[in-house]
Amino acid sequence: MLPDSEQEIAGLVARLQAGDQTALAELFDRHRERLRRMVDLRLDHRLAGRVSASDVLQDAYIEALKRVEHYFAKPGQPFFGWLRLVVAQRLAEVHREHMAGKRDAGREIGMNRGGPGADSACLAACLLGNLTSPSHAAQKNETFALLEEALGRMDALDREVLVLRHFEELGNGETAELLGIQPAAASKRYVRALARLRQILKDIPGFTAPAEPGE
DSSP: OOOHHHHHHHHHHHHHHTTOTHHHHHHHHHHHHHHHHHHHHHSOGGGTTTOOHHHHHHHHHHHHHHHHHHHHTSTTSOHHHHHHHHHHHHHHHHHHHHOTTTOOGGGGGGGTTSOSOOOHHHHHHHHHTTOSSOOOHHHHHHHHHHHHHHHHTSOHHHHHHHIIIIISOOOHHHHHHHHTSOHHHHHHHHHHHHHHHHHHHHTSTTOOOOOOTTO
């Protein structure tokens, strides 16, 4: 028997397949926070003030309404995975529209169904939000610069695995599929990347290093 949450999602998907478009709104709302977290981590920081995560999600919802038959053409795929793909594709379009000629090749590592690669600046901003002690603006800016530089030196694929597993909270199998690598390789890269992140944060005052897998 499926858990209650999975049964509810299956019921909503059945309603959607029967033509009830309000079911898509309910499904989207159930996954909104996870989708927003994905966009926040990948939306180029240079677009701040021009494009928001809410803008991307709203446009992606409209796209999902138009393309919902694509989901039912491949029965059995997780609905969240399909929604994430729609959002990732819309985010890639936003970057093409606003950042033509300004994209870094290293940021495209996540484009194998995963969307644009995670920006070290966006990831630094996310981590800075978890700072355990308050700091003045100058100290915060200095910390941000240190974080961005250190994260930028990480292997791009390792950083992407870290974002998918630790920040988007995807499973190892989902991560491997998105990046087109074997699950064993994804697992090894995650352990390595998390150890690197722990070392980075250990050297920056005010941070508590994340737990190793299994802790």
